[in-house]
Amino acid sequence: MQYRKFGNTDLQVSEIGFGAWAIGGNAKVGNTPIGWGKADDATSQKALQAAVDAGINFFDTADFYGLGHSENLIGQALKGNKDAIIATKVGHRNIKESIVLDYSKAYIIEACEQSLKRLQRDAIDYYQLHSARLNHLQQGECIEAMEQLKQQGKIRYWGLSLNTFHPAPEADFLMQQNYGDGFQLVFNVINQRAIETIEQAGAKGYGIIARMPLQFGLLTGKFSANSTFAEDDHRHFRLTPGILQQTLQVLEEKVWPLAAKEQMSPTAMALSFILNHPQVSTIIPGIRTPEHVSSNTSGLKKLSSATMQQLTALRNSDWIRVLDAMEKAG
Numbered sequence: 001m002q003y004r005k006f007g008n009t010d011l012q013v014s015e016i017g018f019g020a021w022a023i024g025g026n027a028k029v030g031n032t033p034i035g036w037g038k039a040d041d042a043t044s045q046k047a048l049q050a051a052v053d054a055g056i057n058f059f060d061t062a063d064f065y066g067l068g069h070s071e072n073l074i075g076q077a078l079k080g081n082k083d084a085i086i087a088t089k090v091g092h093r094n095i096k097e098s099i100v101l102d103y104s105k106a107y108i109i110e111a112c113e114q115s116l117k118r119l120q121r122d123a124i125d126y127y128q129l130h131s132a133r134l135n136h137l138q139q140g141e142c143i144e145a146m147e148q149l150k151q152q153g154k155i156r157y158w159g160l161s162l163n164t165f166h167p168a169p170e171a172d173f174l175m176q177q178n179y180g181d182g183f184q185l186v187f188n189v190i191n192q193r194a195i196e197t198i199e200q201a202g203a204k205g206y207g208i209i210a211r212m213p214l215q216f217g218l219l220t221g222k223f224s225a226n227s228t229f230a231e232d233d234h235r236h237f238r239l240t241p242g243i244l245q246q247t248l249q250v251l252e253e254k255v256w257p258l259a260a261k262e263q264m265s266p267t268a269m270a271l272s273f274i275l276n277h278p279q280v281s282t283i284i285p286g287i288r289t290p291e292h293v294s295s296n297t298s299g300l301k302k303l304s305s306a307t308m309q310q311l312t313a314l315r316n317s318d319w320i321r322v323l324d325a326m327e328k329a330g
Helices: 041-053 065-078 105-119 134-139 141-152 169-177 195-203 241-262 266-275 290-297 305-316 318-329
Strands: 003-005 012-014 058-060 085-090 092-095 098-101 124-130 155-161 182-186 207-211
Touching: 041 065, 041 290, 065 085, 065 105, 085 105, 105 124, 105 141, 124 141, 134 141, 134 169, 141 155, 155 169, 155 207, 169 182, 169 195, 182 195, 195 207, 241 266, 241 305, 241 318, 266 290, 266 305, 305 318
Parallel strands: 058 085, 085 124, 124 155, 155 182, 182 207
Antiparallel strands: 003 012, 092 098
16 A cells, blocks of 8 residues: 655545445435445444555545444444544534534534544544535634634544535635645546646645545446446436446446556556546545455556546546536436
C-alpha cells in the first residue's frame, strides 16, 4: 500500500481507503432506501480486518449510513487502533421517517458526541459536512460548529463532502474563505466533472477524497444489461435498464479494450485512473467483504499517457448523456 499526504494536514492516508456506506446495511427512511441492500455484520468485520491487514488506514463513514450502524461496526473493529484514520459526516437526519438536512450549530455539536461514542474515539480525525449547500455555509452556523469542535479537540480536521454530479459553488466558497481542510468529491472514469475543483483545491493545499470511484459498481465490469437490484438497494431506482444499457455500450466499446491493453482488470484501471491525478489523496471504493479489499488493492499502476488521454477524452462526449440520465434518475 502506498500513502499520500492529506493536503496541508499531518495525516498520511492510504491511497485506497475503506468506503463504509454499504456495511451500514439495508436501512430505510420511510420508504426511501439509504443503503446498498443487506449486509452481514460478521462479514463486514472480516472486511475491516482484511483492510487493516492490506495496509488501508483511512476509513470513511457517516452517521447516516445504516443510521449509525456503520459507525458502530467501525468502532468495534478499530477500537484501540491508533494508526486508523477515521472520517465521518454530519448533517443528515431521520425525523419522523423523513430525510432532513440539519447544519445547525447545536445539532452538529450533539451529533459529533454521538459519533464519538459509536466510533469509540476521543477525537474524529476528519469530520465532514454531509452534502451541505451554499446557503448552509453562508449562514455560518455549521462553520462555527466545526471550528469550535476543532478548538475543543473533538475533531482534528474538517471539510465538505459533496453529493453532486457537478462542480459546486460550495467548494469555491470554502476555498475563498480559507475554511476547512479537504473535500470529498465524486470523481471516476465516467464522471470527471469535478476535475477543475480537484486541481484548484489541490493547489491550495486541500486534501481530496475521491468518492464513487466505481460509479455504483459500473466500472467493475460485473454488470450486464440484465442486472437488477433489490428494492432496498438505492441502485434500484438509480440504475434503470435504460441507463445500464447506455452506460455498458460505451464501456464495452471504448473502456474495457483499454483495460485489456493495459493488462488490468476493469476495477484496477478505474482506480488507477484516479490515482494518476496527484491532487487526489485517497480513493474510497465501497467495501463489504474481504474479497472487495483484495480486488480494490490489487493491480494498481501508472497508466500509459495514451490510455489516460483516451479516458479523459470521453469526458466531454460519450459520458454527457449518461450522466444527465443518472442525474434525472436521482
